[in-house]
Amino acid sequence: MRITQNLSYDAYVNDLMRRQEAIYRLNRQMATGHKVNSASDNPASAHAILTSKSLLSSIDQYDKNADYGLAALSFTETALDRAKDALTRLQELAVTAASGLSGAESRNLIKSEVDNLRDELIHLGNSNFEGRYVFAGYKTDTAAFDASGAFQGDANTQQLKISPSGSISIGVNGGEVFRGTAGGVDILQTVADFSAALAANDTAGVHSAITGLENSFNQVSSSVSDIGGRVSRLSAAKDDFSAYRLEVKIKISDMEDADITTLISDMKSNQVALEAALASAGKVFSLNIFDYL
């Protein structure tokens, strides 16, 4: 084979370029920390990475929804817990008022406390979370109950998504809890009746209030446990999210992140090859026939 000057120079230039390109690509991976910097670096992984990243953003959103739901539900739960306290007190008052020792005067004293407690129940029914009345259904800008205790909201509850197919209600129907609109006990009416019985010194009325208030307490109580159920569903979902998120992140990292150890050793071997090529080029090119003729 005849080897001409052009041939050997071209070959050296090509070899050097190839090494330089390999080093450039490795450098880019080192700088970004990613082995996939564009889809063409690895089309199969690229698709999986993009899909997983989109999935990750969905998970983050569901997680955010769950956080919001937890905040709203625990606020509602606190309000209902306080309603339970008020009802417990009302039950005690009813028992006191029902005893044979109570006369018209003491029943009148009890009545003023009962009226205060009824106002507190209405106040709790108008609980406001971040500017929204939580018991008012969709009418979050209107107080759920007016001063007389009439329900002004609607029967809807807000739904949030915590998975592509699963949603969860983060509201409580105020009408149902406080006024028994779905067939339960009308708590505010029960308390009002109790108060009227006290005012009229109506012993039979006071007696019937005891049962009514017990049922009222149970109604609020079951609503609280219902919220508790949803809270634990959301907490479980959040645990799932963090496990799932970790899994997806590991998957993305496996596909996308460059392995620094491999990179450095590849880089080193390319550097050595480049230096060797340069050194041999220098030796060969310094040979000159005219030094010998």
Place this chain on the structure above:
Amino acid sequence: MSTLNGIFDIAKTALQANQKAINVTSHNIANANTAGYTRQRVVLETMNPVNFGGQFFGTGVDVAAVERVYDSFQTIQLRDAQSALSRFETRGQHLAGLESILNDFDGAGLSTRLDAFFNSAADVAANPSAYGERAAMLSNARVLSDTFNHAATNLDRNLASVNSQIEHKVADINGLAERIAGFNAQISSVELSGTSANDLRDKRDILLEELSGLVDINVTENDIGQVDVYIGGSFIVAANKTATLTVRPDPRDIDTPGLMLNGGTINGRITGGSLKGDLEGIAYYKDAKERINLLSASIIKEVNLQHAQGYGLDGSTGADFFSPLSVYANASSANSGGAAITSGMVTDLSALTLDDYEIRFSGPGAYNVVNLNTDAVVSNGAYTSGAVISFDGLSVIIADSSKAPQGGDRFVVSSTKNAAFEMEVALTDPRKIAASATSTGLPGDNANALAIADLKDGSVIGSTTFSQFYNSIVTDLGTAAKDARINYEAQSNFTQELRAAKETVSGVSIEEEAINLVKLQRAYEAAAKVLSTVDQMMDTILRLR
């Protein structure tokens, strides 16, 4: 008869031949680095001997020819390899350009913004009465629209730049053809006298290789040394005549250039060269553009349909979230009639297919509307100038302009053609975002916001979600770009080997020439020595008394 004068003559031929050989050697050395230069070689031969006294005596040396050390098969192989190489190189460049427009690995791509938009709809669902979440949703929608606008603008700009590159390349091809024809004329006239036009042939080979880098060519040489050059089976150079390659846009598709040679379109017959790479690049750009347009049109359609069903905080309903899709209508430039589309609009968004349509006239008074994606005739009727033609949620008006339409006239109607470029958020007031599903359910009703957020996971384009559809665009591009790069690398190695093989045969070796130079110098000195010896012999004879 062997005479002293005869020996003088022999020495003279030796001096002359070696001098000519040194001339060729110096020419080789001088052109050692000249692109396309083929080393030359002197062919020496003995002169005719003379018969003297029954013996043949030699009469010296003569230069029979100065020839190129050349393998025509290598040249043909190299040209073909060059065509394939520039095809892959050019295609790879276009795909790299496309990839940088639709790159999603820097965290600022369309897929990220798509997710952000639908996530902000979910935030509105979480807190439907809050102003902040609503404002954020509008701002994310604007960012998404901007991203589509940028992508569409960049795709259009690159498409226009490929088209102008093609025009420049066509001009280059025509220029090269002219020069090749010129060399054909010179070479044949030089070679008629029996000599070889070495350097002219080298120059013509350079032009042919340059031409084969632009487009794949077939070259045949006739017996008087002229080459005919064919592109896609149609001649562009025949002896010293040329044909002109011209560009004419496809009448039905303004983005695709039609390459015309000798009256025929040769687009489909071009298989190599950077021109082929450009044509492939255009196809990739157009495909990406169509898919991006389809994606943005689908987003606009689905979000607007859902949004119009809901109610804003102020009770407004039926409002467009994104500006409505515009209808692109274009009369084919090949139409022989004089009708024009005067208006086009989307009349029923829910009936819209997002397919492209063509209104085809079978005669001046009758038309068919054909869905170009399915090839089905969706509507037909009798034509009245200025009457509304309605089909699949679209309505257009065709009216006589200079004259009535003729049979064979075509009009393209598309609701997606400008979707990405024109995408824009129509709502300005965050309070008008229709999060509520009922007019009475204000402001806590989030059902419609949930439905909008749900579009993210819906099978909205065929059987895929928005982000799956977009990811498939990016992945397809990546696959094509990787293929182009692998092909380019393989072809580049192959071409280098061919070049090396050609260089081995035809390249100038400085060592070889230096040694030749010494060899020829010695021969020249020896011939001179012969001269001076004969001169002394003459002197000896003349001094005899």
